[in-house]
Amino acid sequence: xxxxxxxxxSEDDFEPFRLAKAEFGFxxxxxxxxxxxxxxxxxEAQLMGGILLxxxxxxxxxxxxxxxVSSAANLSTYCVTVHCEMVRMLxxxxxxPEQIAVDxxxxxxxxxxxxxLNFAIKLNxxxxxxxxxxxxxxxxxxxxxxxxxxxxxxxxFAKFTNFVSLGLGTVPDFDSSKIVFKREAVSS
Numbered sequence: 001x002x003x004x005x006x007x008x009x010s011e012d013d014f015e016p017f018r019l020a021k022a023e024f025g026f027x028x029x030x031x032x033x034x035x036x037x038x039x040x041x042x043x044e045a046q047l048m049g050g051i052l053l054x055x056x057x058x059x060x061x062x063x064x065x066x067x068x069v070s071s072a073a074n075l076s077t078y079c080v081t082v083h084c085e086m087v088r089m090l091x092x093x094x095x096x097p098e099q100i101a102v103d104x105x106x107x108x109x110x111x112x113x114x115x116x117l118n119f120a121i122k123l124n125x126x127x128x129x130x131x132x133x134x135x136x137x138x139x140x141x142x143x144x145x146x147x148x149x150x151x152x153x154x155x156x157f158a159k160f161t162n163f164v165s166l167g168l169g170t171v172p173d174f175d176s177s178k179i180v181f182k183r184e185a186v187s188s
Contacts, residue, residue: 002033003169016045033168057146072101076162081172
């Protein structure tokens with residue numbers, strides 16, 4: 001399931017796996033790939049619960065869409081496929097999640113949501129170029145400072161999980177054949 005060896009952990013013995021199974025119906029390969037360090041899985045599960053799963057200033061739909069566009073920008077097949085399925089499991093209505101991930105601008109999403117996703121991509125791809133003007137622009141669409149803060153944190157969490165899954169070679173939990181990224185990875 002990944003580049004590293006895995007230590008057997010089961011949902012019967014490990015609370016984060018039990019909770020993941022209850023929440024998602026499966027234990028994500030993302031966590032399975034890290035079984036050598038159950039303490040890190042516990043910390044990541046707490047972050048996921050607090051940042052992504054818990055309703056806050058942003059809706060779960062907004063958070064999932066931010067996670068999708070950030071993951072696609074980072075070319076993370078694992079995270080795009082799992083979060084496309086999360087959108088489906090949650091019954092979130094709207095365009096196909098793969099379309100949102102790959103090119104949200106070509107969807108019929110409301111302009112206010114597109115503005116939030118455009119900001120997320122800019123932060124993800126060009127963080128040093130984000131300025132007060134970008135924040136002020138989000139405010140013109142009605143976003144509060146708390147919503148903007150959550151958006152920034154979701155982008156950061158997505159980038160973290162994308163890089164962990166890419167670095168570990170985590171195998172997608174679901175079919176990834178629908179995912180075709182707009183840009184190719186840049187080789188060094």
